Amino acid sequence: MPKPTSKPAVQTVFVCGSCGARAGKWHGRCLDCGAWNAMAEEPVRTPAAVGPARFGLPTTGETARLYADVDPVASERLASGFAEFDRVLGGGIVPGSVVLLGGEPGIGKSTLLLQAAARVASAIGPVLYASGEESTHQIKDRGRRLGVGEAPVWLLAETCLERILDEVERLRPALLIVDSIQTAVSTALPSAPGSIGQVREAATRLLFTAKQRNLPTFLVGHVTRDGSLAGPKVLEHVVDTVLYFEGERHHAHRVVRAVKNRFGAVSELGVFEMTGAGLVPVPSPSRLFLSERAAGVPGSAVLCAVEGSRPILVEVQALVSTGAYGTARRTASGIDHNRLSLLLAVLEKRAGLSAAGEDVFVNIAGGLTVSEPAADLGVVAAIASSMRGRRIRAGTAVFGEVGLGGEVRSASRAELRLREAAQLGFTRCVLPAGDADRTRASQDCALHGVRSVEEALAALTE
Ligand code: TYD
Numbered sequence: 001m002p003k004p005t006s007k008p009a010v011q012t013v014f015v016c017g018s019c020g021a022r023a024g025k026w027h028g029r030c031l032d033c034g035a036w037n038a039m040a041e042e043p044v045r046t047p048a049a050v051g052p053a054r055f056g057l058p059t060t061g062e063t064a065r066l067y068a069d070v071d072p073v074a075s076e077r078l079a080s081g082f083a084e085f086d087r088v089l090g091g092g093i094v095p096g097s098v099v100l101l102g103g104e105p106g107i108g109k110s111t112l113l114l115q116a117a118a119r120v121a122s123a124i125g126p127v128l129y130a131s132g133e134e135s136t137h138q139i140k141d142r143g144r145r146l147g148v149g150e151a152p153v154w155l156l157a158e159t160c161l162e163r164i165l166d167e168v169e170r171l172r173p174a175l176l177i178v179d180s181i182q183t184a185v186s187t188a189l190p191s192a193p194g195s196i197g198q199v200r201e202a203a204t205r206l207l208f209t210a211k212q213r214n215l216p217t218f219l220v221g222h223v224t225r226d227g228s229l230a231g232p233k234v235l236e237h238v239v240d241t242v243l244y245f246e247g248e249r250h251h252a253h254r255v256v257r258a259v260k261n262r263f264g265a266v267s268e269l270g271v272f273e274m275t276g277a278g279l280v281p282v283p284s285p286s287r288l289f290l291s292e293r294a295a296g297v298p299g300s301a302v303l304c305a306v307e308g309s310r311p312i313l314v315e316v317q318a319l320v321s322t323g324a325y326g327t328a329r330r331t332a333s334g335i336d337h338n339r340l341s342l343l344l345a346v347l348e349k350r351a352g353l354s355a356a357g358e359d360v361f362v363n364i365a366g367g368l369t370v371s372e373p374a375a376d377l378g379v380v381a382a383i384a385s386s387m388r389g390r391r392i393r394a395g396t397a398v399f400g401e402v403g404l405g406g407e408v409r410s411a412s413r414a415e416l417r418l419r420e421a422a423q424l425g426f427t428r429c430v431l432p433a434g435d436a437d438r439t440r441a442s443q444d445c446a447l448h449g450v451r452s453v454e455e456a457l458a459a460l461t462e
């Protein structure tokens, strides 16, 4: 953060983002906890206000109530008009909730929110779309391709937070979109847009407005180079829901994933395809992720994964080839790198398949990221298949967690995975023995329960 030079018009104090220590002037390093570049400027709130109101947080002045006496609110949700998007939100937009949508530049954040804005506007009521990044003409130009049409979407090209709040007051929209939180600046702070203090101030004020007016609010968030949301960590704590927009620029499909949700399950997934007319929901992602599969090639296995409440079949590809002397490489895309090292060690010790000195490449086809342990057996199967040059038997899908002893452990939601596999025409599934015993009677797909990696490899390869 640049050090402010001129004397600020408003009285401010510098607060450390990591320990909360206060200082009268800016320091590059917090004098209390030693964190670098963590001091953020904040306005000094008038001491007249006490308690949470001092920090701009809502307070009701209520006394504690007995759990049994609290009426459950029928929390009706607004439909965004996008079934895939509603699914990620946990079943629609919750009134008064604040949702942060993060993602890399150009991934489609503005596109998705403008499409959602148009649908909410025509179904529920006016939407205010405040953009600090594009002019109203640019937004309109995009909207024409997306078919926004006559829906009452109000566009405001504005970075000043107070002006945005004034327009909220005037228009009383049913939904507010702020694109992006990093460009919103409050005149109460002299620091630059995007600085920790500004982002925190803007987010807190918008949260306050959202709760006070029961106004659902979407904030677009930029991500840093390492892929995490830019700005203070506190941003993620303040909002109700954090969504990440993922996907590779070179692939047409995009995945929206919930990483925090006060109103629904996390790791819930929505899949879209970027087309000339904007984002189009993909109702059957398994079909998409398997569509270009080169069946019958060694090193390819079909994994039954579950993301959130949704089963997805994906292809795990592995290529094991002789590396140049001393430069054995391990490259993982779509799975955790450390998990790959662990699985290679298990393969060597428990199944006698050593990849020492060989290059190992593992990839989840289509650019999806799978982080659940049940993916292990799919990865192991693909690697072993490539090493031995033997194909995985046709029509076979696989899932299961692999332990350090080479044992195959049960996975969650086996029924769901099997149903998806059967629906897509897989006739055989290699799965943990425990899961096979529990689900045997109810499936159309032949089950092959296994207890160890060795058993699994015997059952999988031809
Ligand atoms: P955008 O929503 O501007 O991304 P973000 O707000 O996350 O930075 O998306 C821009 C990209 O989407 C751009 O590369 C072009 C592409 N796109 C389409 O392919 N089709 C469309 O209809 C639109 C509106 C955008």
Ligand code: MG
Pocket: 109, 110, 111, 133, 179
């Ligand atoms: Mg944008």
